[in-house]
Amino acid sequence: MPTILAIESSCDETAAAVVCDRQILSSVVSSQIQTHALYGGVVPEIAARQHVETINPAIAQAYRESGKTWSEIDGIAVTTAPGLIGSLMIGVTAAKTLAMLHKKTLIAVHHLEGHICSALLADPTLEPPFLCLLVSGGHSSIILVKDYTDYQVMGKTRDDAAGEAFDKVARLLGLGYPGGPVIDKISSSGNPKAYKLPQGRIPDFPYDSSFSGLKTAVLRLTQKLSPNGEELPIADIAASFQETVAAALATRSIKCAIEHNLSTIVAVGGVAANSALRSRLVTMSAENNIRAIFPPLSLCTDNAAMIGCAGAIHLSRGETSSMGIATRSRLNL
Ligand code: KG4
Ligand code: ZN
Secondary structure (H helix, E strand, O other), X not given: OOEEEXXXXXXXXXXXXXXXXXEEEEEEEEEOHHHHHOOOOOOHHHHHHHHHHHHHHHHHHHHHHHOOOHXXXXXXXXXXXXXXXXXXXHHHHHHHHHHXXXXXXXXXXXXXXXXXXXXXXXXXXXXXXXXXEEEOOOOEEEXXXXXXXXXXXXXXXXXXXXXXXXXXXXXXXXXXXOHHHHHHHHHOOOOOOOOOOOOOEEOOEEEEEOOHHHHHHHHHHHHHHOOOOOOOOHHHHHHHHHHHHHHHHHHHHHHHHHHOOOOEEEEXXXXXXXXXXXXXXXXXXXXXXXXXXXXXXXXHOOOOHHHHHHHHHHHHOOOOEOOOOOOOOOOOO
């Protein structure tokens, strides 16, 4: 059971954690969301600068709170791809420095593999195979987890990620950033059946999605409903949009689970917090004898504990990285 110190800095969260196998000993997340909210989205240059300021305190706190000493730490795991290159570089530089200083093994982790592993942390009884619906601001994928470290991407978005769609629709409705939580909240007082919107199906690719057409459909709807600046039925529009995304994602992932004989589905990433998506998945899973797992939000959104869990799996298989590891803004799982 390796003990891993992990670092995650691929986007706008500076995170450090210590995990022992599938147990979280400490987990620190320093979010930049307030700063980026001023600009309506993540500004890469600002994100990288903030990581520089927060990375050392985050690592020190995670180390201190873990109760472990350096001699008890077996390796250092770090997200190397995909993500914002300037942000990734801060985490990787910190990881390399610590590995050199304390003579530890370095383990490169793919960010999406980290998200998948958040399910392993949330449910210690979970074993592959299972289906993972990974929906965040940057990703929207349906992944078949065949075994530890053996993944097959079954479906992905052709354009916007699910969270990106929430953020863009919130912006056009004047609801601010990040859009997901506010659309979720406002939808509770709206009618999800008020407007019919396109689910973004891709012919011949039943697990893929396209959300840019949905975003355009919401824009056209607002123009139609308010040609001269009349007040918009925001709650009804938000609820109809949310219901469309929830139905699209739940239907596609349940279909994939059934067609591949999988009895467990896990939903991770920031959008997995969405109430409409959760209730759809719960209902449809129950109808099809599928177990649905929703890790707590602290594990769904970016964190380093999930990177540590992936790192522990790789280290126990002898899969380690050299000091020459590079960062990549794009990399397939
Ligand atoms: O996983 P995450 O924190 O960051 C990454 O993108 O990696 O996901 C953030 C995304 C944002 O787009 C945000 O709007 C969305 O998750 N989100 C939600 C909800 N909470 C966060 N989307 C829908 N409903 C929510 N309740
Ligand atoms: Zn993420």
